[in-house]
Each structure stands twice: as C-alpha cells, then as structure tokens.
Amino acid sequence: MSNVQKQLDKLLLKVEKPARYIGGELHSIAREPLPGTVRFAFCFPDLYEIGMSYMGLNILYHLLNKTDHTYCERCFTPARDMMAAMKAADVPLFTLETKTPLKEMDFVGFTLQYELSYSNILAMLDLAGIPVLSKDRTEADPIIICGGPCAFNAEPVADFMDVILVGDGEELLPEVCRIRGEFRRAGKTKQEFLAEIAKLQGVYIPSFYGEIRDEKGTFRGYRKLREEAPERVLKAIVHDIDTVDFPKELIVPLIEVVHDRSVAELFRGCTRGCRFCQAGMVYRPVRERSEEKVLDIAKTQLENSGQGELSLLSLSTSDYTHFEPLVTDLMEYCKQHQVSLSLPSLRMDNFSFKVLDEIQGVRKTGLTFAAEAGTQRLRNVINKNITEEHIFTALRQAFDLGWTSVKLYFMMGLPTETYEDLDGIVDLAKRIMDLAKEHNGGKVGRYSVSVSVSNFVPKPDTPFMWVRQNTPEEFEQKHYYLKDRLKKIKGVNFRYHGSYASMLEAVFARGGRELSAVLLRAYELGAAFDAWTEGFRQDAWEQALAENSIGADYFALNDIDPDAPMPWEIVDCGITKEFFQREWKKAQEAVTTPDCRLGCNGCGVNAHTECRWGGIYAE
Amino acid sequence: MPNNKELHRYLFGFYKKGNMRFISHLDLQRLFKRCIKRAGIVPAYSNGFNPHEKINIVHPLSLGFETEQDYFELDTEQPYEESRLVEGMNLALPEGIRFTFCREIPYSSRNSSSITEMSLYEAFLPSSQNLNTEGFIIQDEVKILKKDKKTKKMVEKDVKDWIGRLELLEETEEGSRLSLLLRSAPNETLNPASLLESLCAFSGSPFDREALRVVRKDLFARKDGQLVSLSCYYTQED
Numbered sequence: 001m002s003n004v005q006k007q008l009d010k011l012l013l014k015v016e017k018p019a020r021y022i023g024g025e026l027h028s029i030a031r032e033p034l035p036g037t038v039r040f041a042f043c044f045p046d047l048y049e050i051g052m053s054y055m056g057l058n059i060l061y062h063l064l065n066k067t068d069h070t071y072c073e074r075c076f077t078p079a080r081d082m083m084a085a086m087k088a089a090d091v092p093l094f095t096l097e098t099k100t101p102l103k104e105m106d107f108v109g110f111t112l113q114y115e116l117s118y119s120n121i122l123a124m125l126d127l128a129g130i131p132v133l134s135k136d137r138t139e140a141d142p143i144i145i146c147g148g149p150c151a152f153n154a155e156p157v158a159d160f161m162d163v164i165l166v167g168d169g170e171e172l173l174p175e176v177c178r179i180r181g182e183f184r185r186a187g188k189t190k191q192e193f194l195a196e197i198a199k200l201q202g203v204y205i206p207s208f209y210g211e212i213r214d215e216k217g218t219f220r221g222y223r224k225l226r227e228e229a230p231e232r233v234l235k236a237i238v239h240d241i242d243t244v245d246f247p248k249e250l251i252v253p254l255i256e257v258v259h260d261r262s263v264a265e266l267f268r269g270c271t272r273g274c275r276f277c278q279a280g281m282v283y284r285p286v287r288e289r290s291e292e293k294v295l296d297i298a299k300t301q302l303e304n305s306g307q308g309e310l311s312l313l314s315l316s317t318s319d320y321t322h323f324e325p326l327v328t329d330l331m332e333y334c335k336q337h338q339v340s341l342s343l344p345s346l347r348m349d350n351f352s353f354k355v356l357d358e359i360q361g362v363r364k365t366g367l368t369f370a371a372e373a374g375t376q377r378l379r380n381v382i383n384k385n386i387t388e389e390h391i392f393t394a395l396r397q398a399f400d401l402g403w404t405s406v407k408l409y410f411m412m413g414l415p416t417e418t419y420e421d422l423d424g425i426v427d428l429a430k431r432i433m434d435l436a437k438e439h440n441g442g443k444v445g446r447y448s449v450s451v452s453v454s455n456f457v458p459k460p461d462t463p464f465m466w467v468r469q470n471t472p473e474e475f476e477q478k479h480y481y482l483k484d485r486l487k488k489i490k491g492v493n494f495r496y497h498g499s500y501a502s503m504l505e506a507v508f509a510r511g512g513r514e515l516s517a518v519l520l521r522a523y524e525l526g527a528a529f530d531a532w533t534e535g536f537r538q539d540a541w542e543q544a545l546a547e548n549s550i551g552a553d554y555f556a557l558n559d560i561d562p563d564a565p566m567p568w569e570i571v572d573c574g575i576t577k578e579f580f581q582r583e584w585k586k587a588q589e590a591v592t593t594p595d596c597r598l599g600c601n602g603c604g605v606n607a608h609t610e611c612r613w614g615g616i617y618a619e
Numbered sequence: 620m621p622n623n624k625e626l627h628r629y630l631f632g633f634y635k636k637g638n639m640r641f642i643s644h645l646d647l648q649r650l651f652k653r654c655i656k657r658a659g660i661v662p663a664y665s666n667g668f669n670p671h672e673k674i675n676i677v678h679p680l681s682l683g684f685e686t687e688q689d690y691f692e693l694d695t696e697q698p699y700e701e702s703r704l705v706e707g708m709n710l711a712l713p714e715g716i717r718f719t720f721c722r723e724i725p726y727s728s729r730n731s732s733s734i735t736e737m738s739l740y741e742a743f744l745p746s747s748q749n750l751n752t753e754g755f756i757i758q759d760e761v762k763i764l765k766k767d768k769k770t771k772k773m774v775e776k777d778v779k780d781w782i783g784r785l786e787l788l789e790e791t792e793e794g795s796r797l798s799l800l801l802r803s804a805p806n807e808t809l810n811p812a813s814l815l816e817s818l819c820a821f822s823g824s825p826f827d828r829e830a831l832r833v834v835r836k837d838l839f840a841r842k843d844g845q846l847v848s849l850s851c852y853y854t855q856e857d
Contacts, residue, residue, distance in 0.1 A: 010829065018682075024714055254642050304711075306657030
C-alpha cells in the first residue's frame with residue numbers, strides 16, 4: 001500500500017463524496033509500471049464529476065496506455081474540503097490509479113477546456129508541491145504540459161507550462177511521451193528534450209519565445225529565442241480520424257457524474273461557420289468516422305460497461321453523412337437492449353422528429369433550439385442559419401406529437417446587438433406560448449418555454465475575435481430588460497449567467513502572458529473553481545487585476561485593431577487571417593456565409609490537410 | 620407488464636472491501652444495474668409509469684463500512700442458472716466488490732429485508748482503550764443519540780433491547796477490537812458507530828468517528844426461533 005493510501009484512509013471519511021478520490025473504476029488501469037516507463041498524469045482542472053464526463057480524457061488515456069512506453073493515470077481537482085484536509089495532513093496531490101504523488105511523474109498534463117478552470121491548475125500544482133512557474137522548476141520536477149481548445153491561446157498560462165500542445169492530440173501526445181522516454185534513457189536534459197519536440201507540428205514551447213513590447217507596454221509580437229522553434233506553431237492535425245483508435249472500454253465512474261454514458265464520436269469539425277464558435281473554426285476540416293466504426297464502438301462500449309445511455313459526439317449531429325441509416329440502426333439496438341439514446345445538437349427536421357418521438361416515447365424531455373439571437377438580422381450577423389420558419393414548423397410538429405416544454409438558448413451582447421434584438425427574444429417566446437395555447441384550448445397548462453441567455457465572449461480564432469465584449473453593467477441592464485418583459489408572459493421562465501465571470505472569461509480568452517501574474521495572485525487570494533457560481537471569489541480577481549495594473553477593459557471591453565499583432569497569433573489554427581477578416585466584414589453587413597458543403601468559402605485549412613467537403617452539395 | 624406471474628428470485632451474497640467502502644448505497648444500486656445489463660440478464664420490471672428493475676440490496680450499509688457478506692436480490696421473469704448469474708454479474712465489477720454465491724429462493728411479495736433481524740459487525744477503534752463493555756451493557760438503559768426521522772433532531776434513545784452482543788475481542792496499544800451483534804430490522808436499526816460513541820463516552824475514552832473501522836460479517840434472520848445467516852435461511856425450503 002502506498003504511503004498516500006495510508007494517509008488517505010484517515011482523510012476520506014471527513015470529506016464529501018470520498019469516492020471522488022479512490023479510483024478503482026471498471027476499465028481504469030492500475031498497474032505496477034515497469035522500470036523505464038514514462039509516467040503521465042492526466043489532470044482535469046475541475047471536480048471528478050466534471051472531468052470524468054469529458055471524452056478527450058478517455059481517448060488519450062486509452063491511447064497512452066496502449067503504448068509500450070507510457071503509463072497514464074488520472075487526477076482531478078479535489079473539492080475545497082479535500083484540499084483543506086490534504087494540506088492539513090500534508091498529503092500531496094496524487095494519481096487515482098496508484099496513489100502516486102504527482103511530483104514523481106514524468107509529465108503532469110492539463111487539459112484546458114475553459115478559461116475559468118485556470119486557477120485550479122495552480123491549485124493542483126501547489127497541492128502537488130510542484131513549483132508553479134516553469135522557470136522555477138528543475139530537472140527533478142515533472143514536465144508540465146497542456147492541450148485542449150484553450151491551447152489555441154494558452155498565453156495566460158504560458159508561464160506555468162513547459163509544453164503546450166495545439167490541435168488534435170491522438171498522434172502527437174504519444175509521440176512526445178515516446179521521445180521523452182528515449183531522451184531520458186540517453187541521459188539528455190529537459191532542455192534538449194524540449195528542443196527536440198519543438199520540431200513537431202503542434203508543439204509550442206513558450207519559453208522559446210520572448211514577447212516584444214513597445215515603450216507603452218503594448219504587445220508587438222514575439223521574438224524567437226531558440227533556433228529550433230518555428231516562426232509559428234501550426235496545429236497538429238489527424239488527417240483521418242478513422243485510423244486512430246477510439247476507446248471501446250470507457251472508464252465507468254462509480255459515482256454519478258455529469259454525463260454517465262457510452263459515447264461514440266461521429267466526426268470532428270463543422271461546416272456551418274457560426275461566427276462566434278471557436279470549435280467550429282479551429283477543428284476544421286470535418287473528419288468523419290465511418291458508420292461501421294461508430295456502430296462497432298457504440299455497441300462494444302455498451303456491452304463492456306453495462307451503461308444505460310448512449311450519446312453521439314460531434315458539433316452538429318444531423319450533418320453526419322450517414323446520419324439516417326446510422327441512427328436507425330442504433331435506435332433498433334438501443335430499444336432491444338433497454339438503452340436510452342441521446343442525440344445532442346439535432347436539426348429539427350422530419351427525420352429528427354421521427355427519431356425523437358421514438359426514443360423518447362411518452363416521457364418527452366424538452367425540445368431545445370439554439371436560436372442564439374432574437375432577430376433574423378442578428379442571426380445573419382452571427383451566421384446562425386436557423387430561421388423562425390424552421391422553429392415554428394418544428395414546434396407545430398412537436399406540439400402535435402406531445403411535447404410541452406421548449407428550451408431556447410440565446411447569446412447576449414453579440415456584435416451589433418441593439419435592444420430591438422432583445423425585443424426579438426421576448427417576441428419569439430411570446431409567440432411560442434401563443435402557439436402552445438392554441439394547441440391547448442387557449443390555456444397555458446403544462447406548456448412552458450425556458451429562455452436561457454449566456455453572455456457573449458469573443459474568442460480567438462473566430463471572426464469576432466476583435467470585437468469588444470459588453471461591460472458587466474451593460475449585461476446586467478440587458479438581463480433586467482429581458483427579465484421585466486419575459487416575466488409578464490405566462491409559462492415562460494428566464495435564466496442568465498453572472499456577468500463578472502463572463503468578463504473574466506473574455507480577459508483570459510484574449511489575454512497575453514501578463515495574465516500569468518494575475519492568475520497567480522488571484523489564486524493566492526483564494527480564487528479556485530471559478531466556473532462555479534458557488535464560492536466564486538470576485539473580490540480576489542478584482543484585487544489581483546488591480547494590483548497588476550491590468551484593466552479588464554484592455555482584454556475584454558475594447559475593440560481591437562484587426563491589423564494589430566495578437567498574443568495568440570503565435571499559433572496557426574490553420575485558418576487564414578484573411579478569412580476571419582472577410583467574415584467579420586460580412587458580419588457587419590449582416591451577410592451570411594453558406595455551409596461549406598454548398599461551396600468552398602476559402603478558409604484556408606485545405607493548405608494543411610485534405611478538406612473533402614467544399615461544395616459537395618453544390619448545385 | 621406481467622406482475623408476479625411466476626417470477627424468479629435470486630439471492631446473491633457479495634463483499635465490499637477496501638476503498639469500495641466509500642461507495643454509497645445509491646451508487647451501489649446503479650453499479651448492480653450496470654452489472655445486470657453487462658451480463659445480459661433480463662430483470663423483471665416494476666409496474667407503473669416509470670418502470671424500474673426489481674432489485675433489492677438487503678439492509679444497506681453505512682458509507683465507510685466494509686462488508687464480508689451482504690445480500691442482493693434480483694427478480695427475473697425467466698429462470699437462470701445460478702452459477703452463470705454469479706459469473707455474469709462479476710464481469711463489470713471494480714476490484715473490492717464481488718458476488719460470492721447466488722441461490723434461487725422462493726418468490727414472495729416480501730423481500731429478505733423484511734425478515735432480517737440482526738447484523739454482526741466487527742469494529743476497530745484506534746486510540747480507544749479501557750472500554751468497559753460489561754458495565755455498559757448491564758445498565759438498565761443503554762442510551763445513544765439517534766436522529767429522529769421526523770424532526771431530524773438528535774434525541775436520546777434506549778437501545779438496550781437492540782443489542783444482541785457487545786464483546787471486546789482484543790485491546791492493544793493501537794486500539795480496541797470489538798464484536799457487535801445489533802438489531803437490523805426495518806425501522807429498528809442500531810448503527811454500530813452510535814453505540815460505540817456512547818460506549819466510549821461511558822468508559823471515558825476518546826472516540827474518533829473518522830478513524831473507526833467497521834466490517835459487517837453477516838446478516839441474520841430468525842428461523843424456528845434461532846438466528847441463522849441469511850445465506851442459510853432458505854436452504855430447507857427450496
């Protein structure tokens with residue numbers, strides 16, 4: 001029994017949900033690693049229940065553990081009560097599988113899924129007893145590495161990271177680990193290792209670049225400090241995802257997690273081109289997994305786990321080439337095996353209704369529309385190609401089939417938004433309720449419309465990356481405006497998000513390296529779990545920003561000159577700046593860009609890999 | 620949906636040890652449902668708008684306790700071979716939980732929870748010494764603090780009648796090991812931790828709830844006036 005396990009025995013009865021910290025789940029891999037094995041701790045900087053719902057963890061865990069050179073274990077952020085108990089008892093942060101302190105790993109790897117998880121990275125390094133700043137670490141410390149969607153601008157955490165991996169990790173991460181093992185055996189230093197992997201597509205070593213700033217302190221670009229470093233780091237691309245192995249044995253959590261289900265990924269990327277959506281830009285081009293593979297993965301996962309739910313993963317489920325036959329097959333299988341099928345982001349056409357009606361039966365969940373904006377003009381601006389006609393045609397059908405609850409998702413503070421667009425949200429909700437009443441003999445009855453509004457956050461590598469965000473005050477005014485009007489409509493309820501947290505998100509989405517100091521200070525002042533409303537420490541963030549003389553307005557609230565150099569431009573996401581500028585111009589004119597499948601829009605990704613979708617459905 | 624027509628009931632024994640003691644009753648139920656699916660067993664379902672598998676974990680164990688022999692009941696419409704059921708159910712279990720046997724028992728609308736009377740526990744109390752078990756038991760009333768189900772307040776309750784046995788097995792510098800046979804019947808359950816807390820207070824010894832280790836050894840029901848392990852209860856009636 002490891003030392004940590006003995007210490008843990010005394011802690012676990014004192015904390016909430018102790019099973020978060022025990023590991024031992026079905027399909028988790030606990031083994032005594034062979035000497036010479038590269039040891040990797042996959043860290044998700046949030047609670048177990050959140051991290052275990054993330055498919056990327058399972059993919060990389062599976063791929064690394066399949067190699068003969070690397071052993072991958074998991075670690076999540078302990079909840080505040082466990083953090084306090086561990087500190088008090090001097091227990092270092094450990095891996096779930098073998099209860100090994102993170103400090104003894106070769107790699108400690110973080111997935112950057114959302115900006116508001118950054119403070120948890122510091123909490124985890126601190127709890128592990130690993131110096132948080134890259135420059136303070138020695139040969140004896142693990143290499144701190146990260147990847148994930150926020151790696152497209154990881155500058156705010158660059159000072160903490162030794163290595164940043166950009167793009168698809170399936171091929172790159174095992175290769176980086178393999179080289180580490182080889183270099184360690186050869187007795188080479190960490191610096192030599194970093195210089196070697198810097199040659200790989202998708203590897204960004206932040207310490208190999210220095211910032212250039214003018215006399216006013218404005219960011220002017222990067223200076224290469226090492227010969228090996230590329231001018232820009234092009235994202236890693238898996239050209240054919242059908243050739244990379246997808247896990248058929250998912251780790252089955254012992255406690256309830258957010259998404260407790262089998263998952264098969266349909267495809268990566270998206271051809272719709274919504275202008276606010278970072279994932280839809282940076283994961284281009286669309287790469288599909290074959291129908292047989294998806295079926296095989298889904299069935300084998302279910303058989304191996306006994307799970308009662310199956311979900312398909314992609315940015316736009318209905319766009320899958322063989323959507324109808326696949327779903328027909330899966331529905332049949334799920335029905336036979338008492339498995340519930342969940343299909344996110346469906347387009348509401350006849351086939352979808354047939355499917356939903358069949359898989360949901362009499363217990364219908366809410367019908368969701370991501371309308372994103374209240375008027376057609378604004379939907380054109382953001383290139384969200386859903387019309388009121390779509391919505392109402394679908395709703396008439398839905399009400400006929402017995403649905404009674406409708407969820408509408410909107411974003412607020414979108415570029416060019418006016419109060420007319422907010423009125424559009426109210427109007428839409430009202431007309432849906434009117435339609436519901438029409439179906440219900442003039443009464444509201446069980447019918448409900450839930451309006452959920454999130455705050456727009458400009459993200460790098462999107463056509464909206466240069467646009468300012470609304471101030472927290474503007475957001476709040478708009479929330480009140482909507483609240484006042486929506487509460488007058490019977491059957492409608494309204495939900496919205498905290499404004500300050502959204503501003504922080506924008507700060508960290510678009511900010512540069514100067515934010516590392518802010519993060520560190522906010523953590524010292526008690527910030528952690530910033531994505532959680534409960535325990536969010538706004539005061540800590542305000543103080544940390546103020547002490548570093550950084551106005552949030554610089555990153556979040558100002559329009560940016562599209563020609564100015566941006567911190568994230570060190571990374572090449574594969575899409576050209578010209579495309580983003582073109583799209584931004586069209587947005588301002590409320591001109592839409594059609595789906596790539598109707599004609600190539602020239603985003604530039606085909607310069608790096610084959611895009612098979614441009615114009616495949618063109619007349 | 621067929622109801623009670625020729626249902627088969629299977630009684631399983633299982634253990635739950637080590638870190639698995641941190642798996643709660645509800646999570647254990649979810650785990651067993653996955654095992655059933657994984658094994659391809661078709662369970663009987665309850666009637667109603669929201670049918671659920673007819674399963675029963677006999678007398679759930681407190682979070683943090685281990686068990687060497689607990690029981691699980693599963694109803695099916697079709698008959699299964701007992702050994703195949705154990706094999707199948709063990710396919711999807713984490714280390715630390717295993718089914719040890721399975722036996723078909725007569726189907727009844729009452730499940731084994733309703734006939735269970737006592738639980739046998741072994742407890743280890745680190746840093747508790749000089750426990751006066753004999754003096755404690757011979758009191759006219761043995762009081763513990765118990766949460767009132769309605770008011771949710773802690774109230775004193777005399778549980779003398781609920782103690783079958785309380786025996787000090789061993790006392791060392793590390794602590795005390797005890798054997799406890801306690802009432803475990805519907806609505807009449809004595810938690811060993813509450814009793815031990817009271818014993819420590821009576822003996823003037825410190826009590827550390829978080830360091831307490833409890834292992835349930837078995838569950839018992841009464842048959843012809845004798846307490847017998849649930850694993851043997853049905854053998855004669857088959």
